[in-house]
Amino acid sequence: xxxxxxxxxxxxxxxxxxxxxxxxxxxxxxxxxxxxxxxxxxxxxxxxxxxxxxxxxxxxxxxxxxxxxxxxxxxxxxxxxxxxxxxxxxxxxxxxxxxxxxxxxxxxxxxxxxxxxxxxxxxxxxxxxxxxxxxxxxxxxxxxxxxxxxxxxxxxxxxxxxxxxxxxxxxxxxxxxxxxxxxxxxxxxxxxxxxxxxxxxxxxxxxxxxxxxxxxxxxxxxxxxxxxxxxxxxxxxxxxxxxxxxxxxxxxxxxxxxxxxxxxxxxxxxxxxxxxxxxxxx
Amino acid sequence: xxxxxxxxxxxxxxxxxxxxxxxxxxxxxxxxxxxxxxxxxxxxxxxxxxxxxxxxxxxxxxxxxxxxxxxxxxxxxxxxxxxxxxxxxxxxxxxxxxxxxxxxxxxxxxxxxxxxxxxxxxxxxxxxxxxxxxxxxxxxxxxxxxxxxxxxxxxxxxxxxxxxxxxxxxxxxxxxxxxxxxxxxxxxxxxxxxxxxxxxxxxxxxxxxxxxxxxxxxxxxxxxxxxxxxxxxxxxxxxxxxxxxxxxxxxxxxxxxxxxxxxxxxxxxxxxxxxxxxxxxxxxxxxxxxxxxx
Numbered sequence: 001x002x003x004x005x006x007x008x009x010x011x012x013x014x015x016x017x018x019x020x021x022x023x024x025x026x027x028x029x030x031x032x033x034x035x036x037x038x039x040x041x042x043x044x045x046x047x048x049x050x051x052x053x054x055x056x057x058x059x060x061x062x063x064x065x066x067x068x069x070x071x072x073x074x075x076x077x078x079x080x081x082x083x084x085x086x087x088x089x090x091x092x093x094x095x096x097x098x099x100x101x102x103x104x105x106x107x108x109x110x111x112x113x114x115x116x117x118x119x120x121x122x123x124x125x126x127x128x129x130x131x132x133x134x135x136x137x138x139x140x141x142x143x144x145x146x147x148x149x150x151x152x153x154x155x156x157x158x159x160x161x162x163x164x165x166x167x168x169x170x171x172x173x174x175x176x177x178x179x180x181x182x183x184x185x186x187x188x189x190x191x192x193x194x195x196x197x198x199x200x201x202x203x204x205x206x207x208x209x210x211x212x213x214x215x216x217x218x219x220x221x222x223x224x225x226x227x228x229x230x231x232x233x234x235x236x237x238x239x240x241x242x243x244x245x246x247x248x249x250x251x252x253x254x255x256x257x258x259x260x261x262x263x264x265x266x267x268x269x270x271x272x273x274x275x276x277x278x279x280x281x282x
Numbered sequence: 283x284x285x286x287x288x289x290x291x292x293x294x295x296x297x298x299x300x301x302x303x304x305x306x307x308x309x310x311x312x313x314x315x316x317x318x319x320x321x322x323x324x325x326x327x328x329x330x331x332x333x334x335x336x337x338x339x340x341x342x343x344x345x346x347x348x349x350x351x352x353x354x355x356x357x358x359x360x361x362x363x364x365x366x367x368x369x370x371x372x373x374x375x376x377x378x379x380x381x382x383x384x385x386x387x388x389x390x391x392x393x394x395x396x397x398x399x400x401x402x403x404x405x406x407x408x409x410x411x412x413x414x415x416x417x418x419x420x421x422x423x424x425x426x427x428x429x430x431x432x433x434x435x436x437x438x439x440x441x442x443x444x445x446x447x448x449x450x451x452x453x454x455x456x457x458x459x460x461x462x463x464x465x466x467x468x469x470x471x472x473x474x475x476x477x478x479x480x481x482x483x484x485x486x487x488x489x490x491x492x493x494x495x496x497x498x499x500x501x502x503x504x505x506x507x508x509x510x511x512x513x514x515x516x517x518x519x520x521x522x523x524x525x526x527x528x529x530x531x532x533x534x535x536x537x538x539x540x541x542x543x544x545x546x547x548x549x550x551x552x553x554x555x556x557x558x559x560x561x562x563x564x565x566x567x568x569x570x571x572x573x574x575x576x
Contacts, residue, residue: 007468011378017370021442024435025394028405079305082298090292096300103306105562109489109554110309111496113523117530117547118309121316125535142305149302175291196396203398206498206523210530232400236499239407249408256404260397267396271389 029260036257039250045258048219053238054247058255060220064133064228065202065259067221068212071137072144072201077194079141080148087149088156089178104146113206115143120210134224136212143207144197151193155186188277195270199263205232213237231259313551317544320344329545335509335520337529337539344542346549348509352519353495356429356505359515360494363434365487368441372483375442376449377471388446395439403503406432411504420516424506427515432500437490444489448482449475485561492557496550498523522546 043057050056083100091097119139129135159182167181168174183190213233221228238252321329324344332345375387410432411423418427452475460470476483506518507528520528526543533539 003466003469007466010468010472014370014373014378017367018374021367021371021435021438027409028397028402028435031405031409032401079298079302082295083302086295086299090295096296096303100299100303100306103303106555106558107306107309109492109496109558111498111523111550111554113496113498113526114313114547114551115309117316117526117544118312120530121312121544122308126312142309145302145305173288175288199396203396203400205398205400206527209527232398232499235400235404236503239404239503252404253408256401260401263396263398264393267393268389271392275389 032253032256032260035250036253039254040257044254049251053242053251054244058229058231058234058251058258061229061231061234061255062258063220064212065231067133067224067228068136068140068208068230069198069202071133071224072140073194073198075138075141076145076148076197080145081152081190083149084152084156085178087153089174089182100149104149107146108150111206112143112204113209115139116207116209116211118142119207124211130225131210131212131214131227132225133212133221133228136208136228136230137224139207139211140201140204143204144201147197147200148193151196152186152190155189155193156182158189159185188273192270192274192277195273196267199266199270202266203232203259203263205236208233209236231255231262235259310551313544313548317541317546317548320538320541320545323538323541329542333511335525337533337542342538344538344545346522346542346546348511349520349522349525349546350549351511352426352505352509353521353523355426355512355515355519356433356501356521357491357494359426359430360433360437361487361491363431364437364441364490364494367434368438368486368490369445369483371438371442372445372449372486373471373476375446376475377467388443391439391442391446395443397436399436399497399499402432402436403500406500406504418516422506422518424504424518425516426505426512426519429501429505429519429521430515432504433494433497436497436500437494440493441486441490444486445479445483448479448486451482452478481564481567485565488557488561488564492554492561495557496523496554498527502527522550526550 045057045062046059047057048060049058087097087100116139119135119142123129123135123138124131129138163181163185164177167177172180208230212228213230214227235252235255238248238255242248324332329344329346330350331347332343333347334343334345335348336343371391375384375391379387406428407424411428413423414420414425414428414431415423456474456478457470460474465473501521502524505521505524507520507524508518509520509525510517512519526546529539530543533543
């Protein structure tokens with residue numbers, strides 16, 4: 001009898017844990033959606049801000065975020081994938097390989113603001129790119145590089161050796177085997193990792209704080225050397241700067257909703273893709 | 283000819299991999315290069331244990347003890363929130379949810395983990411802080427308590443998904459043996475499954491902690507920003523990450539203030555590095571322990 005009571009109470013407490021967690025997160029999403037939905041409109045998504053940030057849309061911020069994210073992926077994807085291929089297919093036990101493995105493992109947990117400082121010192125000042133889309137993209141690229149390397153490497157190492165051996169036995173060279181046999185097998189797993197990194201890059205604020213972001217710019221960015229507005233930074237700026245908080249909060253709700261939607265949709269897509277792929281392989 | 287092409291391709295890949303490595307190492311080099319000169323101005327103990335952070339006064343003071351204490355108190359508070367809720371949620375998903383709801387809950391937890399920190403910060407600033415201010419009847423809602431609660435919630439998905447993975451790695455034979463001995467579900471969970479997954483669960487807690495310590499935007503927006511030493515959850519604090527984010531914009535390039543902020547980044551870097559190494563050690567041990575049984 002006593003055991004049954006303990007079991008029931010224990011399981012009740014566990015259920016409460018997930019209920020409280022769910023409640024908190026539901027509240028967050030509810031408040032952002034219910035306050036943000038009124039602000040969203042076609043004009044909000046396509047117009048630049050007006051009247052010093054108190055009216056108009058946030059189109060330049062959306063475009064800026066898009067450029068920063070795409071730039072980060074353009075840099076990080078080829079580098080990270082090449083790195084993973086080298087690690088897994090060419091030199092799994094070499095000195096460079098183990099050095100990369102150690103640094104990838106340890107950089108994954110480094111706070112994003114530290115990456116931001118690195119970007120400021122290296123890209124903005126040392127290389128002289130200034131506060132620009134280029135600096136911001138490169139900083140974000142370095143931020144997501146460890147994740148891309150490790151997920152791609154995992155994907156490659158999940159490809160069974162029999163596939164490589166079959167390809168080599170048919171007379172294919174090492175590089176042909178990688179291109180035609182190994183990469184297609186690992187494709188969807190790599191894609192999942194990349195998409196999750198895109199979601200991360202799109203939502204990060206601290207790394208672009210000193211490397212790319214501007215609070216107010218009337219125009220769209222015209223080159224990779226110009227400062228840019230970006231959605232996550234725009235939310236922060238609306239809440240901490242400016243002169244008319246009431247109107248700014250409403251706009252910030254709109255931005256938060258857009259950002260939340262973008263990130264949730266991207267990562268949901270990635271996870272659905274991964275589960276489908278796992279089922280196929282199982 | 284053929285092998286020349288192959289060797290060329292291998293060479294290209296190794297170059298790319300090597301440049302990757304250079305980039306990753308550059309972070310450490312740059313942090314040291316920019317931060318280390320500070321220590322010709324002051325020594326380590328002044329930096330770590332100095333009780334006042336007045337970067338702009340004359341002469342400036344760069345004691346980061348108040349900032350460390352701010353990070354500590356916020357992290358502690360957040361752990362109180364996220365450890366029970368995160369592990370509890372993992373236990374629920376593992377033990378109590380049916381196969382169908384598990385299929386839905388697991389991805390949802392993961393998706394929630396990708397919510398950007400700025401969204402949490404914004405929510406905290408507009409909704410949570412005023413609510414907490416009213417509820418506890420305190421002068422400001424922007425305090426360590428609000429930051430702790432929000433950071434705790436942010437870390438839950440990390441803890442839950444890693445803990446759940448660890449739990450589901452425990453071989454079924456363990457549980458079956460326990461049931462066969464007459465233990466009920468709860469006893470099996472707490473006396474067999476959890477101990478077997480303990481290292482995975484502690485890894486999840488350490489990684490969650492690492493995320494909390496490094497979290498920037500949320501603490502920047504809601505922790506209140508006062509660089510004072512406090513032991514009260516109701517007073518404003520200023521963790522290390524928030525200090526960097528708030529002051530880097532106004533610190534002149536190459537000044538002492540700039541160097542001090544890099545030195546703080548170095549401290550953060552080292553802290554998360556240590557967490558990471560511990561987490562890795564634990565999970566290595568765990569792989570060895572369970573590996574023989576699978």
